[in-house]
Amino acid sequence: MFDLFGTKLASRLLLGTAQYPSPAILAEAVKASGTSMVTVSLRREMAGGRGGEQFWSLIRSLGVRVLPNTAGCHSVKEAVTTAKMAREVFGTSWIKLEVIGNHDTLQPDVFGLVEAARILCEDGFSVFPYTTDDLVVAERLLEAGCKVLMPWCAPIGSALGPVNIMALRSLRGHFSDVPLIVDAGLGRPSHAAIVMELGFDAVLLNTAVAKAADPVGMARAFSKAVDADREAYGSGLLEPRDVAVPSTPTIGRAVFS
Numbered sequence: 001m002f003d004l005f006g007t008k009l010a011s012r013l014l015l016g017t018a019q020y021p022s023p024a025i026l027a028e029a030v031k032a033s034g035t036s037m038v039t040v041s042l043r044r045e046m047a048g049g050r051g052g053e054q055f056w057s058l059i060r061s062l063g064v065r066v067l068p069n070t071a072g073c074h075s076v077k078e079a080v081t082t083a084k085m086a087r088e089v090f091g092t093s094w095i096k097l098e099v100i101g102n103h104d105t106l107q108p109d110v111f112g113l114v115e116a117a118r119i120l121c122e123d124g125f126s127v128f129p130y131t132t133d134d135l136v137v138a139e140r141l142l143e144a145g146c147k148v149l150m151p152w153c154a155p156i157g158s159a160l161g162p163v164n165i166m167a168l169r170s171l172r173g174h175f176s177d178v179p180l181i182v183d184a185g186l187g188r189p190s191h192a193a194i195v196m197e198l199g200f201d202a203v204l205l206n207t208a209v210a211k212a213a214d215p216v217g218m219a220r221a222f223s224k225a226v227d228a229d230r231e232a233y234g235s236g237l238l239e240p241r242d243v244a245v246p247s248t249p250t251i252g253r254a255v256f257s
Protein backbone atom coordinates (compact mmCIF):
# COMPACT_ATOMS: atom_id res chain seq x y z
CA MET A 1 0.00 0.00 0.00
CA PHE A 2 1.17 3.48 -0.86
CA ASP A 3 0.03 6.25 1.46
CA LEU A 4 -0.54 9.69 -0.05
CA PHE A 5 -2.07 12.41 2.11
CA GLY A 6 -3.65 9.71 4.26
CA THR A 7 -5.15 7.96 1.22
CA LYS A 8 -4.05 4.38 0.61
CA LEU A 9 -3.33 3.49 -3.01
CA ALA A 10 -3.00 -0.20 -3.85
CA SER A 11 -0.62 0.38 -6.76
CA ARG A 12 2.65 2.31 -7.06
CA LEU A 13 2.17 2.73 -10.80
CA LEU A 14 0.40 5.94 -11.86
CA LEU A 15 -0.68 6.22 -15.47
CA GLY A 16 -1.23 9.06 -17.91
CA THR A 17 -4.29 8.95 -20.16
CA ALA A 18 -3.11 10.68 -23.36
CA GLN A 19 -2.12 9.39 -26.79
CA TYR A 20 -3.71 5.92 -26.67
CA PRO A 21 -4.78 4.45 -30.00
CA SER A 22 -8.41 4.39 -28.83
CA PRO A 23 -10.53 4.95 -25.70
CA ALA A 24 -11.14 1.19 -25.48
CA ILE A 25 -7.41 0.47 -25.42
CA LEU A 26 -6.90 3.17 -22.80
CA ALA A 27 -9.52 1.50 -20.61
CA GLU A 28 -7.96 -1.95 -21.08
CA ALA A 29 -4.47 -0.63 -20.36
CA VAL A 30 -5.64 1.05 -17.17
CA LYS A 31 -7.18 -2.24 -16.02
CA ALA A 32 -4.12 -4.28 -16.95
CA SER A 33 -1.82 -1.86 -15.12
CA GLY A 34 -3.71 -2.32 -11.85
CA THR A 35 -3.21 1.40 -11.26
CA SER A 36 -5.16 3.17 -8.53
CA MET A 37 -4.71 6.64 -9.99
CA VAL A 38 -4.60 8.17 -13.47
CA THR A 39 -3.67 11.68 -14.41
CA VAL A 40 -5.69 13.73 -16.89
CA SER A 41 -4.96 17.03 -18.55
CA LEU A 42 -7.76 19.47 -17.98
CA ARG A 43 -6.67 21.83 -20.76
CA ARG A 44 -6.24 19.18 -23.41
CA GLU A 45 -9.54 17.50 -22.75
CA MET A 46 -11.58 20.67 -22.31
CA ALA A 47 -10.38 21.78 -25.72
CA GLY A 48 -11.92 18.60 -27.13
CA GLY A 49 -15.60 19.68 -27.07
CA ARG A 50 -18.00 16.70 -27.23
CA GLY A 51 -15.07 14.28 -27.42
CA GLY A 52 -13.97 15.80 -24.13
CA GLU A 53 -17.28 14.88 -22.46
CA GLN A 54 -17.00 11.28 -23.66
CA PHE A 55 -13.45 11.16 -22.36
CA TRP A 56 -14.57 12.30 -18.88
CA SER A 57 -17.25 9.65 -18.66
CA LEU A 58 -14.78 6.98 -19.75
CA ILE A 59 -12.34 8.08 -17.05
CA ARG A 60 -15.08 8.09 -14.41
CA SER A 61 -16.13 4.58 -15.45
CA LEU A 62 -12.65 3.22 -14.71
CA GLY A 63 -13.20 3.43 -10.97
CA VAL A 64 -9.74 4.81 -10.23
CA ARG A 65 -8.74 8.02 -8.54
CA VAL A 66 -8.15 10.98 -10.87
CA LEU A 67 -5.18 13.28 -10.48
CA PRO A 68 -5.87 16.29 -12.71
CA ASN A 69 -2.81 17.98 -14.17
CA THR A 70 -1.92 21.37 -15.59
CA ALA A 71 -0.13 20.01 -18.68
CA GLY A 72 0.30 22.64 -21.36
CA CYS A 73 0.55 25.54 -18.90
CA HIS A 74 3.52 27.83 -19.45
CA SER A 75 2.92 30.47 -16.80
CA VAL A 76 2.08 30.67 -13.11
CA LYS A 77 -1.23 32.34 -13.90
CA GLU A 78 -2.30 29.68 -16.40
CA ALA A 79 -1.32 26.86 -14.06
CA VAL A 80 -3.10 28.33 -11.04
CA THR A 81 -6.27 29.05 -13.03
CA THR A 82 -6.25 25.54 -14.52
CA ALA A 83 -5.75 23.97 -11.08
CA LYS A 84 -8.74 25.90 -9.72
CA MET A 85 -10.90 24.77 -12.64
CA ALA A 86 -9.76 21.17 -12.11
CA ARG A 87 -10.78 21.36 -8.46
CA GLU A 88 -14.31 22.31 -9.51
CA VAL A 89 -14.59 19.80 -12.34
CA PHE A 90 -13.21 16.80 -10.44
CA GLY A 91 -14.08 17.73 -6.88
CA THR A 92 -10.52 17.10 -5.75
CA SER A 93 -7.86 19.39 -4.35
CA TRP A 94 -5.09 17.09 -5.60
CA ILE A 95 -3.26 18.61 -8.56
CA LYS A 96 -0.26 17.54 -10.59
CA LEU A 97 1.36 20.88 -11.19
CA GLU A 98 3.20 21.46 -14.45
CA VAL A 99 4.62 24.84 -15.43
CA ILE A 100 6.58 24.22 -18.62
CA GLY A 101 9.63 26.41 -19.16
CA ASN A 102 11.17 25.20 -22.39
CA HIS A 103 9.46 24.15 -25.63
CA ASP A 104 12.17 21.74 -26.76
CA THR A 105 12.80 19.81 -23.58
CA LEU A 106 9.41 20.44 -21.92
CA GLN A 107 11.39 20.92 -18.75
CA PRO A 108 9.66 22.68 -15.92
CA ASP A 109 10.10 26.39 -15.26
CA VAL A 110 11.25 25.67 -11.73
CA PHE A 111 10.94 29.30 -10.63
CA GLY A 112 7.34 29.51 -11.82
CA LEU A 113 6.70 26.06 -10.39
CA VAL A 114 7.75 27.08 -6.88
CA GLU A 115 5.67 30.26 -7.11
CA ALA A 116 2.57 28.42 -8.36
CA ALA A 117 3.06 25.68 -5.76
CA ARG A 118 3.12 28.25 -2.96
CA ILE A 119 -0.07 29.92 -4.20
CA LEU A 120 -1.90 26.60 -4.54
CA CYS A 121 -0.70 25.14 -1.23
CA GLU A 122 -1.85 28.30 0.56
CA ASP A 123 -5.21 27.82 -1.15
CA GLY A 124 -5.57 24.31 0.31
CA PHE A 125 -4.41 22.21 -2.66
CA SER A 126 -2.34 19.04 -2.29
CA VAL A 127 0.26 19.81 -4.91
CA PHE A 128 2.19 17.13 -6.84
CA PRO A 129 4.88 19.22 -8.54
CA TYR A 130 6.42 17.95 -11.78
CA THR A 131 10.00 19.09 -11.26
CA THR A 132 13.57 18.41 -12.33
CA ASP A 133 15.91 16.28 -10.24
CA ASP A 134 17.50 19.42 -8.69
CA LEU A 135 17.95 19.14 -4.94
CA VAL A 136 17.66 22.85 -4.17
CA VAL A 137 14.48 23.22 -6.18
CA ALA A 138 13.11 20.25 -4.26
CA GLU A 139 13.87 22.03 -0.98
CA ARG A 140 12.10 25.17 -2.20
CA LEU A 141 9.04 23.17 -3.22
CA LEU A 142 8.85 21.60 0.22
CA GLU A 143 9.22 25.05 1.81
CA ALA A 144 6.36 26.21 -0.42
CA GLY A 145 4.13 23.58 1.16
CA CYS A 146 4.43 20.54 -1.13
CA LYS A 147 4.31 17.20 0.69
CA VAL A 148 5.24 15.06 -2.30
CA LEU A 149 7.72 15.56 -5.14
CA MET A 150 7.61 14.36 -8.74
CA PRO A 151 11.06 14.65 -10.29
CA TRP A 152 11.60 13.73 -13.94
CA CYS A 153 14.12 11.10 -14.85
CA ALA A 154 14.35 12.38 -18.44
CA PRO A 155 12.31 14.71 -20.67
CA ILE A 156 8.62 13.89 -21.17
CA GLY A 157 8.10 11.41 -23.98
CA SER A 158 11.83 10.78 -24.48
CA ALA A 159 11.79 7.20 -23.14
CA LEU A 160 15.42 7.70 -22.13
CA GLY A 161 15.00 6.33 -18.62
CA PRO A 162 16.98 7.58 -15.61
CA VAL A 163 19.74 9.72 -17.13
CA ASN A 164 21.06 11.06 -13.82
CA ILE A 165 20.94 8.30 -11.27
CA MET A 166 23.22 10.22 -8.92
CA ALA A 167 20.71 13.09 -8.69
CA LEU A 168 17.82 10.71 -8.08
CA ARG A 169 19.77 8.87 -5.39
CA SER A 170 20.64 12.18 -3.78
CA LEU A 171 16.96 13.23 -3.69
CA ARG A 172 16.01 9.93 -2.07
CA GLY A 173 18.82 10.28 0.46
CA HIS A 174 17.93 13.85 1.42
CA PHE A 175 14.18 13.41 1.65
CA SER A 176 13.71 10.03 3.23
CA ASP A 177 10.27 10.94 4.62
CA VAL A 178 8.85 12.63 1.53
CA PRO A 179 6.92 10.54 -1.02
CA LEU A 180 8.96 10.68 -4.24
CA ILE A 181 7.35 9.75 -7.55
CA VAL A 182 9.41 9.65 -10.72
CA ASP A 183 7.38 11.37 -13.42
CA ALA A 184 8.34 11.47 -17.11
CA GLY A 185 10.98 9.93 -19.30
CA LEU A 186 10.54 6.27 -18.43
CA GLY A 187 10.73 4.13 -21.55
CA ARG A 188 10.86 0.53 -20.38
CA PRO A 189 9.84 -1.59 -17.42
CA SER A 190 13.56 -1.96 -16.58
CA HIS A 191 13.73 1.85 -16.16
CA ALA A 192 10.89 1.70 -13.66
CA ALA A 193 12.71 -1.15 -11.94
CA ILE A 194 15.85 0.98 -11.55
CA VAL A 195 14.04 3.86 -9.86
CA MET A 196 12.01 1.55 -7.61
CA GLU A 197 15.25 -0.12 -6.53
CA LEU A 198 16.59 3.34 -5.64
CA GLY A 199 13.74 3.55 -3.15
CA PHE A 200 11.33 5.79 -5.03
CA ASP A 201 7.77 5.39 -3.82
CA ALA A 202 6.06 5.23 -7.19
CA VAL A 203 6.35 6.07 -10.89
CA LEU A 204 4.08 7.98 -13.24
CA LEU A 205 4.30 7.30 -16.95
CA ASN A 206 2.32 7.75 -20.11
CA THR A 207 4.13 7.59 -23.45
CA ALA A 208 5.87 4.25 -22.95
CA VAL A 209 2.52 2.51 -22.47
CA ALA A 210 0.29 4.58 -24.78
CA LYS A 211 2.71 4.39 -27.71
CA ALA A 212 3.72 0.74 -27.29
CA ALA A 213 2.71 -1.67 -30.05
CA ASP A 214 0.54 -3.37 -27.42
CA PRO A 215 -0.35 -0.81 -24.72
CA VAL A 216 -2.25 -3.39 -22.66
CA GLY A 217 0.70 -5.80 -22.55
CA MET A 218 3.09 -2.95 -21.77
CA ALA A 219 0.88 -1.67 -18.94
CA ARG A 220 0.95 -5.15 -17.41
CA ALA A 221 4.73 -5.39 -17.85
CA PHE A 222 5.30 -2.04 -16.09
CA SER A 223 3.03 -3.12 -13.29
CA LYS A 224 5.06 -6.28 -12.70
CA ALA A 225 8.36 -4.38 -12.78
CA VAL A 226 7.14 -1.80 -10.27
CA ASP A 227 5.84 -4.45 -7.88
CA ALA A 228 8.90 -6.69 -8.22
CA ASP A 229 11.43 -3.97 -7.62
CA ARG A 230 9.55 -2.36 -4.77
CA GLU A 231 9.66 -5.74 -3.10
CA ALA A 232 13.35 -6.10 -3.98
CA TYR A 233 14.07 -2.69 -2.42
CA GLY A 234 12.18 -3.64 0.72
CA SER A 235 14.00 -6.95 0.92
CA GLY A 236 17.47 -5.40 1.22
CA LEU A 237 19.47 -5.39 -2.01
CA LEU A 238 23.13 -6.38 -1.83
CA GLU A 239 25.67 -3.64 -2.45
CA PRO A 240 27.88 -4.52 -5.43
CA ARG A 241 31.56 -5.09 -4.62
CA ASP A 242 34.79 -5.24 -6.57
CA VAL A 243 36.05 -8.55 -5.23
CA ALA A 244 34.80 -12.09 -5.45
CA VAL A 245 33.24 -13.57 -2.33
CA PRO A 246 32.72 -17.34 -2.31
CA SER A 247 29.08 -18.26 -2.22
CA THR A 248 29.79 -21.85 -1.19
CA PRO A 249 31.32 -22.84 2.17
CA THR A 250 35.09 -23.33 2.27
CA ILE A 251 35.13 -25.52 5.37
CA GLY A 252 34.70 -29.28 5.51
CA ARG A 253 36.56 -30.01 2.28
CA ALA A 254 36.78 -33.62 1.14
CA VAL A 255 40.15 -35.25 1.98
CA PHE A 256 41.62 -37.62 -0.54
CA SER A 257 44.38 -39.95 0.62
Ligand SMILES: CC(=O)[C@@H](O)[C@H](O)COP(=O)(O)O
Binding pocket: 015, 016, 017, 018, 039, 069, 071, 155, 156, 157, 158, 159, 183, 184, 185, 186, 204, 205, 206, 207, 208
Ligand atom coordinates in the same frame (compact mmCIF):
# COMPACT_ATOMS: atom_id res chain seq x y z
C1 LIG B 1 0.95 12.12 -18.43
C2 LIG B 1 1.73 13.21 -17.88
O1 LIG B 1 1.37 13.82 -16.95
C3 LIG B 1 3.03 13.52 -18.52
O2 LIG B 1 3.23 14.88 -18.40
C4 LIG B 1 4.07 12.78 -17.79
O3 LIG B 1 5.07 13.61 -17.46
C5 LIG B 1 4.47 11.52 -18.43
O4 LIG B 1 5.69 11.50 -19.10
P1 LIG B 1 6.03 10.33 -20.12
O5 LIG B 1 5.04 10.45 -21.21
O6 LIG B 1 7.44 10.55 -20.54
O7 LIG B 1 5.86 9.04 -19.37
